[in-house]
Amino acid sequence: MPDLQFQVESAAAVVRAATPQLAFKVRITNADPQPIQSMALRVQIQIEPTRRRYSAQEQENLQELFGEPERWSSSLHPLLWDNVNVNLPGFSGETIIDVPAPCSFDFNVAVTKYIYGLEDGELPTSLLFSGTVFYAGKAGLQIAQIPWDRSATYRLPVQVWKEMMEVHYPNTAWICLRRDVFEKLDEFRANHGLSSWEQALEQALEAAKVKS
Numbered sequence: 308m309p310d311l312q313f314q315v316e317s318a319a320a321v322v323r324a325a326t327p328q329l330a331f332k333v334r335i336t337n338a339d340p341q342p343i344q345s346m347a348l349r350v351q352i353q354i355e356p357t358r359r360r361y362s363a364q365e366q367e368n369l370q371e372l373f374g375e376p377e378r379w380s381s382s383l384h385p386l387l388w389d390n391v392n393v394n395l396p397g398f399s400g401e402t403i404i405d406v407p408a409p410c411s412f413d414f415n416v417a418v419t420k421y422i423y424g425l426e427d428g429e430l431p432t433s434l435l436f437s438g439t440v441f442y443a444g445k446a447g448l449q450i451a452q453i454p455w456d457r458s459a460t461y462r463l464p465v466q467v468w469k470e471m472m473e474v475h476y477p478n479t480a481w482i483c484l485r486r487d488v489f490e491k492l493d494e495f496r497a498n499h500g501l502s503s504w505e506q507a508l509e510q511a512l513e514a515a516k517v518k519s
Contacts, residue, residue: 309440310338315461320471327410327475337399341442346395348438350406351438352388358431368424386418412481422468427461
């Protein structure tokens with residue numbers, strides 16, 4: 308029966324991807340001599356905020372997610388990044404695969420808020436593995452489940468994520484508005500003869516400053 312171990316070797320942005328995406332390069336080692344015929348691998352990618360330190364500015368940036376720093380001993384919890392499926396061809400001994408990690412710049416997503424709130428350093432991630440293995444046994448083709456305790460950790464440089472987002476969305480941030488708020492902003496833009504949403508927001512903010 309296969310005895311599989313997983314190790315994350317590196318991670319990098321996928322070059323020329325249509326949307327932001329990282330790829331974790333994972334080494335899979337099989338201690339059993341029987342060759343693997345194929346594998347249907349499931350990977351859950353998590354961020355583990357408790358595995359790093361935070362500057363005073365980062366603590367302020369992350370209050371919306373975790374509350375006051377005094378509460379972080381109980382409020383810090385793992386953040387689900389994504390669940391991905393990877394189908395592998397056969398191999399013997401070991402192989403290296405890419406595990407894709409789609410990245411969102413939607414600030415309603417907790418993972419995006421968290422990473423954007425970090426100034427630098429590393430992003431502590433965990434990859435949890437499960438799935439089905441097809442291998443050649445004495446009785447022919449055999450099927451086994453990957454044990455649920457198979458996992459690997461990796462400390463991704465925050466700069467890798469930020470540089471990737473800057474390539475896809477240079478000098479840009481996304482916000483999501485309720486439809487009624489958007490309609491009011493659109494009406495404000497049209498009434499003032501403004502050509503862009505940035506101009507509408509800037510003028511509305513300036514008007515709010517004057518009133519206050």
